[in-house]
Amino acid sequence: MEDSFDKSKIVEVKPLRSLAPVLPKHVQSVFSREYPSGFPPFYSFVKPHQIPLPKEAEEIPLDDKVAEKTPVKAAAAAAHDTPVAAKVTPIRAYKSSHDEEMNQQGDGDNNDYSEGFIGDKQKRSTDNIENCKEFLRRKKNKTREASVGGTSSYVGVNPTLKDDGDRESVNHVLMTFDSIRRRLCQLEESKELNNALAIKRADLRASNALTCKGFKTNTRRRAGVVPGIEIGDVFFFRMEMCLVGLHAQSMGGIDYMSIKDGSKEDTVALSVVSSGVYGDDTEDNNVLIYSGQGENFNKKDKHVTDQKLQRGNLALDRSAQRHDEVRVIRGVRDPMNRSAKIYMYDGLYKIQDSWIERGKSGGGIFKYKLVRLPGQKIAYAAWKLAQKWKAGSCARNGFILADLSNGVESIPVSLVNDVDDEKGPAFFTYFTSLKNPKPFGLVQPSLSCNCNTACVPGDLNCSCIQRNEGDFPYTANSVLVSRKPLIHECGPMCRCFPTCKNRVSQTGLKQHMEVFRTKGRGWGLRTLDPIRAGTFICEYAGEVINRAKVYQNVEGDNDEYVFDTSRIYEPFKWNYEPSLLEDVSSNVCSEDYTIPSPLIISARNVGNIARFMNHSCSPNVFWQPVLYAENNQSFIHIAFFALRHIPPMAELTYDYGITHAGHAGGSSALRRRKKCLCGSARCRGFFG
Structure with missing residues (x-):
């Protein structure tokens, strides 16, 4: 194939400052190589001039102040015996006086954490639940431990899970972080934070609170899979990614570390975060074209410069040569907040190619082609497909x-069945909402508020805030702050606007949902x-009935669509822990x-999408x-x-x-319990 793209013009524009690269006179074309088996040809690069230039020529620099102090043992990041990616022609393997300096640098968190609050994981027995009494006993014990004024229910990360975590410890850290963040948002929006303590970035303060307590997991730096x-x-x-060890950079797009490779030290990449604004996305969702880091102009004199082969760029170049696996996190604009992003972990990739490309500002930009390893669960590709389904x-x-x-x-609710021949649920x-609701005789000083516009x-x-013990139950973006015995919302009788933020559960669906056929x-x-x-999902809609009606047909067909508040539910902690916010007065x-x-x-005859939610002993939704x-x-x-947090396409x-067992019909219900799948x-x- 004729190569009409003279790459030497890019690398010879200006030598990478402070480096001494050894380059051939004519750089071999990156488009003439054959792709290895298992990877489809990437046709977007057949003609280089068709590659869209990035909108911005700048890459967010890493923080120079943070240094990696504890290199991981060489065995943890050793190269694989059988490389998957094709042999890469590196941007340039070179020897420089900066090699030793750059290999000593890293942007990861310091692994010298204090023990903080720690405790053993409380294991729940799943084998000896013979009847409801045992289940109720466990509930009472846990409730007593978590009661206000009693022993603190705060359990940190088990010391054995700090370096290498598991699914439970990761969820524990993430839920604790978000509970603190929500509480800080609530206090800030109500102006209850002291001016000296007020921080608009509640996520940064929540992260700092956990870090100071050693409330992290997967603190051991590693390449590849994170437990x-x-x-x-x-x-x-x-x-969030920093606290669970997925990506240690709070701002930088490339996470890397120094390792010992025999008698010398080297720098390898661990993970990259694709911002989605530098032309990274391609038509093939299993391929990522990643732009190197570094600015393309000098801030002082505005002269165009080339990106430098150092730090994260150097780490990616080394990982390309070693055929190392690199974690890829995809960033996508949040549809509910266009100024924010959502990040999805898309699995392990390998760097298949690299080259230098002229950016919009005229400077040289490092480009890396990362290809997803086959055999992994689809993630980002499924998300992109769901977006197309929504748009029809x-x-x-x-x-x-x-x-x-x-x-x-x-928002329309689609119906899909790609499992069997069932055409749809019963009519x-x-x-x-509720049909035939029954009023509750609660003694209230006022049933409605007198706010003229919206509750603040x-x-x-x-009066609605007073009934919520002085706290506004939701943040400004309509996220519930804490579980409560009972949340009081503004209703049709209130004078505030229908758009009041204290009417979250009455505003209908906010996410695109679909009813689908499961396997079994x-x-x-x-x-x-x-x-x-x-985030609010939906209300459990249906007909309000009495208990006798539920069990009147004891031996007949059981109503599978009954929601009963008097059932025994496994307790769990979701609210913030006050001991992690020692400088903030907390209303627990x-x-x-x-x-x-x-x-x-009963949603058997009348109901909404809530009737289709299945049971799980480890659910991702709770009722309030x-x-x-x-x-x-x-x-x-x-x-x-x-x-x-629930990813797209998740049930x-x-x-x-x-x-x-003591309720009417309870003995019959015991006999008709269903096996959990x-x-x-x-x-x-x-x-x-």
Whole structure:
């Protein structure tokens, strides 16, 4: 193939300052090589002039102040015996006086952590639950330990899991981080933070609070797989990735470290974060074209410069030569907040090619072609496909119906079955709230607030805020701050605007959902959008019934669509831990729900998407009672919120609980409990 692109013009524009590269006169064309087996040809690079230039020629520099002090043993980052990627012609393997200096630098966190608060993981027995009494006993014990005024329920990261974590420790760290961040946002929005302490970036302060306590996991720096982190996990903040050891740079796009390779030290790349704004994305979702780091103009005199082969760029060049695996995190603009990004871990890649390209400003930019290793779970590709499905621009297998709600929901709910021949669920009437609700006789000084526009956090004159113990229950972006015995929302009787932030559970769906056919568990519900922890999912809609009606047909068909607030549910901690916010006055409330009387809802004949959520012993959704006034009466509703960050295409599940043996029909319910197929490591074996 004729090469019309003279690459030597780029590398000879200006020698990389302070380096002494040894370059051939004519750089071999990167487009003439054959691709290794297992990788499709990347046709976007057949004609170099067709490559779109990046919108910005700058790359965010790494922090020079942070240095890697503890190199990982050579065995941890040794090259594989059988490389997957093709032999790479490096940007340049060179010898320079800067080699030793650059190899000593790193931007990772200091691994010398204090022990902080630590404790053993509390293991739950899954084999000896014989009846509801045992389940209830465990619930009471855990509630007593977590009660306000009692022994602190704060359990840090087990010392054995600090260097090398697991799934439970990763989730524990992430949920703790987000609980603190939400609380700081709540305090800041209500102006309760002291001016000297107020920080607009609640994520940075939450990260600092955990770091000071040694509340981290996977602190041992490593290449390749990070224990406890799964492909497809999403992160809404860069600091989350730092705390769990996925990517140690809070700003830099390339994470790297120094290693000993025989008698010398070398620098290798561990992970990269693709910002999505430098022309990184390609038509092939398994290929990433990554731009090197470094500015393309001198800030002082504005002269165009070339990127330097040092730090992260040098690490990628070395990893290319060694055929090392590099973790790739994809950044995508948050559809709910265009000024923010969502990050997805997309698995392991290898650098297949590298070259230098002239940037928009005229300077040389390092380019690296990373190809995803085959055999991994699809993640980013599935996300991109879901975006096409939402837009209706892509046909799909098993598609049945565009909108199951028939226009009732503001966002259509699609129906899909690519598993079997089932054409759809049994007939039911789609309804978004409660049918025949029963008012609760709560004594309230006022059923509505008198706010003229919208309720304002920190306004103690607002009666709705007063009933929430002085705290606004949601952040400015409508995220629930803490679980409470009962959340009081503004209702139709309040004078505030319908757009008031204290009406979150009444505003309908905010994410694109679809009902899909599962393998062996009937119909299920999954999201096409990433969902942040604390985000409202939907209300459990249906007909309010009495308990006798639920069990009147003891030996007949059981109603599988019943939600019962009096069931026994596995306790869990979701709220922030006050001991991690020692300089902030905290208003700690119990996470045990206090509903005046049992609320039983049947969605068998009337309901919404909540009726399709399956059970899991390790759910990603939880329910919260919410009360607001309508027609001079107060009604309790059941609202579902995200327990943790949920990636796109993930199934939504919650804990069904188990029926109390002492209730009417309880003995029959014990006989008709169903075998649990959730597959969780904490599965208790049954539900219902």
